Amino acid sequence: MIFKQLLEPVSSSYTYLLGCEQTGQAVLIDPVVNSIDRDLQVIHSLGLKIAYTVDTHIHADHITAALELKKRVESKIAAPAFDRLPCVDFGMEEGRPLQVGSITLTGLHTPGHTDGHFAYLVGERIFTGDALLIDGCGRTDFQNGNAEALYGSVTHKLFALPGETLVYPAHDYTGRHVSSIAQEKARNPRLGVGKSLEEFQRIMATLNLPYPKFIDYAVPGNKGCGICPTTLPDELEKYCRPMGESRQG
């Protein structure tokens, strides 16, 4: 399998490219609308064609490129069936993997960051979305987030995978790229080292995080599989403007 980890720097999001060497088909996990051109360039340079985009959840910090890629390269859209988005072509459910060439994406329902959140297992890799980050996890204070549910998703479902399973998160804010289930069990300060549900709930209840600055645009946009608002405040335009495009000149 061809594998690339692509960073979208505005929201520090990772997009993952999986390519089938036999059929030339590719899957993009969590593509971001403002990095479409860069992603397509990478895909074309590898001689691949996107068959599916697959989102882990309805993101609150960026807009998915799913719809725009469907328009531009006719890729199909996969996302958790739980969210019942009418724009989705393939609803991911547990027990119903997505097959693209030789690539099998097995969905694991991992609610807590959002109620419909899915992680995807592909061979030795688990794409954990915002359920499990390196030394951290997604917040649980909006979009039907729920600390108790996230604790169960991570400690019962993700931590049950073999220790060597590679953890590829949807974000990292300090330049880390990869971890493993064993590593997160051993040292995740929120969920590892045998943290109890009560300890985790206390940590999540006292994070005092600011209201996400793009959420009021991102969530409705992502419920449409990636619709950028027609107007955005100047300081938020970077979330929809193609990466590298300048407003000068």
Add this chain to the structure above:
Amino acid sequence: MIFKQLLEPVSSSYTYLLGCEQTGQAVLIDPVVNSIDRDLQVIHSLGLKIAYTVDTHIHADHITAALELKKRVESKIAAPAFDRLPCVDFGMEEGRPLQVGSITLTGLHTPGHTDGHFAYLVGERIFTGDALLIDGCGRTDFQNGNAEALYGSVTHKLFALPGETLVYPAHDYTGRHVSSIAQEKARNPRLGVGKSLEEFQRIMATLNLPYPKFIDYAVPGNKGCGICPTTLPDELEKYCRPMGESRQG
């Protein structure tokens, strides 16, 4: 390929088990003498048989299990040819990979921590020994260590690998298990972020590390492919005593 990452806690060393599913043959990279019983238990539970042990270099902080495993399960010994150890069955050289079933270990001469140090590339994984650690590197102040050589090994040879290549180091002292070449290029505080040779040399020259407590036993023992001294000071016995074995009772 079957893959297991095994921690030896006395010296915080990682031993890597690679298993060929077709032939049942296994390779152990950097096995440690005091964890032989645990490693053999893991290998047997997977239905594998060790064909080769492979060391990355002449270690100064633990004694390799190579010779003891050869005696117990008739595994062969591979190690860098550079060191010309008479106890070695297969001398690793660049351009002369070791093939074990479907597993190909490609050696990369990466001097600097020691002059004979090798890293091993196996598919998408690079076993970096003490040349490149997560957010760090091995010291360069003994065993013909050389900061300039290590800088070249890491920045010209290891950093030339694809960014997604998984970095599996010989040690981690804070519970981390895995990194990637892209991650180390982006944030290794000694060698990444475009550090110059001069900066690296200054860092390495001012580490003020203590003299390694086991080196005077480990190096001669490892030059014999893993001979434990007949007598050891009490506080060092744990380096040769089987892991988990108690002196009580």
